[in-house]
Amino acid sequence: xxxxxxxxxxxxxxxxxxxxxxxxxxxxxxxxxxxxxxxxxxxxxxxxxxxxxxxxxxxxxxxxxxxxxxxxxxxxxxxxxxxxxxxxxxxxxxxxxxxxxxxxxxxxxxxxxxxxxxxxxxxxxxxxxxxxxxxxxxxxxxxxxxxxxxxxxxxxxxxxxxxxxxxxxxxxxxxxxxxxxxxxxxxxxxxxxxxxxxxxxxxxxxxxxxxxxxxxxxxxxxxxxxxxxxxxxxxxxxxxxxxxx
Amino acid sequence: xxxxxxxxxxxxxxxxxxxxxxxxxxxxxxxxxxxxxxxxxxxxxxxxxxxxxxxxxxxxxxxxxxxxxxxxxxxxxxxxxxxxxxxxxxxxxxxxxxxxxxxxxxxxxxxxxxxxxxxxxxxxxxxxxxxxxxxxxxxxxxxxxxxxxxxxxxxxxxxxxxxxxxxxxxxxxxxxxxxxxxxxxxxxxxxxxxxxxxxxxxxxxxxxxxxxxxxxxxxxxxxxxxxxxxxxxxxxxxxxxxxxxxxxxxxxxxxxxxxxxxxxxxxxxxxxxxxxxxxxxxxxxxxxxxxxxxxx
Numbered sequence: 001x002x003x004x005x006x007x008x009x010x011x012x013x014x015x016x017x018x019x020x021x022x023x024x025x026x027x028x029x030x031x032x033x034x035x036x037x038x039x040x041x042x043x044x045x046x047x048x049x050x051x052x053x054x055x056x057x058x059x060x061x062x063x064x065x066x067x068x069x070x071x072x073x074x075x076x077x078x079x080x081x082x083x084x085x086x087x088x089x090x091x092x093x094x095x096x097x098x099x100x101x102x103x104x105x106x107x108x109x110x111x112x113x114x115x116x117x118x119x120x121x122x123x124x125x126x127x128x129x130x131x132x133x134x135x136x137x138x139x140x141x142x143x144x145x146x147x148x149x150x151x152x153x154x155x156x157x158x159x160x161x162x163x164x165x166x167x168x169x170x171x172x173x174x175x176x177x178x179x180x181x182x183x184x185x186x187x188x189x190x191x192x193x194x195x196x197x198x199x200x201x202x203x204x205x206x207x208x209x210x211x212x213x214x215x216x217x218x219x220x221x222x223x224x225x226x227x228x229x230x231x232x233x234x235x236x237x238x239x240x241x242x243x244x245x
Numbered sequence: 246x247x248x249x250x251x252x253x254x255x256x257x258x259x260x261x262x263x264x265x266x267x268x269x270x271x272x273x274x275x276x277x278x279x280x281x282x283x284x285x286x287x288x289x290x291x292x293x294x295x296x297x298x299x300x301x302x303x304x305x306x307x308x309x310x311x312x313x314x315x316x317x318x319x320x321x322x323x324x325x326x327x328x329x330x331x332x333x334x335x336x337x338x339x340x341x342x343x344x345x346x347x348x349x350x351x352x353x354x355x356x357x358x359x360x361x362x363x364x365x366x367x368x369x370x371x372x373x374x375x376x377x378x379x380x381x382x383x384x385x386x387x388x389x390x391x392x393x394x395x396x397x398x399x400x401x402x403x404x405x406x407x408x409x410x411x412x413x414x415x416x417x418x419x420x421x422x423x424x425x426x427x428x429x430x431x432x433x434x435x436x437x438x439x440x441x442x443x444x445x446x447x448x449x450x451x452x453x454x455x456x457x458x459x460x461x462x463x464x465x466x467x468x469x470x471x472x473x474x475x476x477x478x479x480x481x482x483x484x485x486x487x488x489x490x491x492x493x494x495x496x497x498x499x500x501x502x503x504x505x506x507x508x509x510x511x512x513x514x515x516x517x518x519x520x521x522x523x524x525x526x527x528x529x530x531x532x533x534x535x536x537x538x539x540x541x
Binding site: 010011014016017075076079082083085087245 | 295312313326328329330332334335339342344347349
């Protein structure tokens with residue numbers, strides 16, 4: 001592992017934000033999944049799959065990535081970061097990878113926890129549960145989506161730079177604009193970075209009613225990778241050109 | 246070879262010429278004061294040197310290499326910038342640990358530099374609770390982490406209390422005594438006068454004066470020695486025999502183009518008792534205003 005990447009991962013671990021985020025994400029995901037598993041009736045296999053894709057780690061790591069990169073400008077730590085690593089594209093790449101790793105770990109913790117809780121409750125109620133193959137299938141989808149969204153968040157934060165504007169803008173985009181696009185114009189919306197492609201990866205249409213509108217998981221992964229690469233290219237170009245006065 | 250070489254550096258921001266053809270060197274083992282009024286281009290020059298801004302033209306290098314081309318730059322150059330910023334939620338120790346990991350420095354260096362700047366006891370507190378002086382000390386600890394050959398400090402005494410300024414002055418001298426090249430910008434002229442060996446004065450982005458502190462304070466006259474003798478005529482005669490030019494200033498003689506050691510030796514040879522023997526210098530403030538055209 002490169003020193004730059006280890007440095008970025010250490011940055012993540014040495015503020016309270018990440019630990020708090022893990023706690024909040026686990027708690028929120030468990031509450032939602034637990035209540036749904038307790039209160040809803042007649043679970044079919046598809047319902048259980050949907051239930052287990054309902055973890056908040058993708059959203060939270062997306063926001064954490066935005067916060068981290070925009071925070072470099074907000075706290076003016078970008079100067080010391082660039083002094084420590086003058087190759088700005090490499091610095092950005094390290095941050096991007098570190099948030100992909102963080103997203104993977106966060107999603108692993110959350111998904112495993114909610115699968116365990118959900119399975120225990122559903123078993124106790126005599127409802128349908130999933131076998132190991134289905135659980136593994138859901139797990140990889142959740143991990144990949146969280147990893148790519150963590151990296152994408154870093155790019156958004158690097159492009160917008162204003163932390164508040166970036167977070168509010170992203171929330172509006174992810175909760176209003178993109179779901180609307182996916183619902184109204186699915187041929188376009190399914191390629192979106194925060195709902196369309198992630199829904200394709202998970203196989204659960206978060207913005208529309210018909211999962212047939214979604215991209216196939218493999219294609220969705222490639223599309224989201226494309227968004228990350230595009231974001232990285234734009235952010236690296238802006239970062240390289242910018243004078244740090 | 247000079248530790249820092251700045252050659253014909255230009256930086257333009259839109260229609261503003263922030264730095265215009267600046268050239269100077271910084272030598273190892275010496276503290277070089279980089280002076281100029283607000284907006285003179287000091288910070289821009291230092292940031293261009295550190296690769297944080299791109300020069301419009303010219304070069305700013307360390308031993309001939311740009312900062313961004315240095316291998317493990319923190320082992321070559323340590324920098325304390327005017328707006329040294331830290332993540333408010335991270336402790337000083339963790340801030341330094343991140344830099345140590347990124348710069349591939351042994352973790353033991355973290356404790357060493359914390360001790361060197363007197364922050365060991367506060368190292369686990371989050372930086373948002375730090376005073377300005379503590380933040381400056383942390384910035385210096387970060388700069389020293391890689392045991393660099395060159396230290397760049399932009400207005401390091403800003404916000405420091407008198408003990409902090411005194412500490413900073415000692416620290417600068419210690420670093421130079423250890424062979425490091427130190428380039429320090431400041432607008433606190435009296436402070437600089439007590440700390441530096443060489444001076445570079447800029448205004449309007451252009452060079453206005455440079456040299457050793459003595460040379461810059463001496464102005465265009467070169468060295469001038471003030472001397473007061475119990476038998477002035479005998480001393481005048483002795484000095485004129487040695488070919489020195491003299492001027493009178495009240496009861497003092499001004500010996501042009503020589504230093505006190507030379508004048509003292511002549512007085513001893515002539516067996517003239519002296520009650521004053523000193524170099525005549527302008528104050529740094531006077532020199533500064535003269536060179537910058539009173540732009541401060």
